[in-house]
Amino acid sequence: MxxxxxxxxxxxxxxxxxxxxxxxxxxxxxxxxxxxxxxxxxxxxxxxxxxxxxxxxxxxxxxxxxxxxxxxxxxxxxxxxxxxxxxxxxxxPSPADQIASAKALLDAGTISSAEFERLKSKALV
Structure with a gap:
């Protein structure tokens, strides 16, 4: 070629x-x-x-x-x-959504009250 x-x-x-x-x-x-x-x-x-x-x-x-x-x-x-x-x-997710999902976990018995309070304070910060 x-x-x-x-x-x-x-x-x-x-x-x-x-x-x-x-x-x-x-x-x-x-x-x-x-x-x-x-x-x-x-x-x-x-x-x-x-x-x-x-x-x-x-x-x-x-x-x-x-x-x-x-x-x-x-x-x-x-x-x-x-x-x-x-x-x-x-x-x-908004803080309200985070708290609502943590509350659902608390109501289902997946997490304890102390863990819920910790997640709630973390979401509000």
Missing amino acids: DFWDFFWLIVYSFFFVAYLMVLFQIIGDLFRDHELSGWWKALWIIFLIFLPVITALVYLIARGRGMAERHVAGMEQARRDTETYIRDVASG
Whole structure:
């Protein structure tokens, strides 16, 4: 294999990987779109199988703006979910929740009164 064969192999490999990335983005967008019916989704998938490059170009031209908007909306929702999760985990249970769970343990006989008082004072600190 000489230099030019290797060069063209690298170029073809780059375009093939780029096409696969676009294809997976299109398929992900198809299933992310809740406004498109199942029949239209199936039709797009069939065309992607039998006429892949042309269908991908048509999809990007016809639905590119909506694709970007759905992607941004998904990223914003993921950011909000992450922030909510971090806020919930960082705050931990409230002192009232800690005392209530300690009281439930005391009522069940799992802990003694001295342990309940210790947990209660720890929660109030």
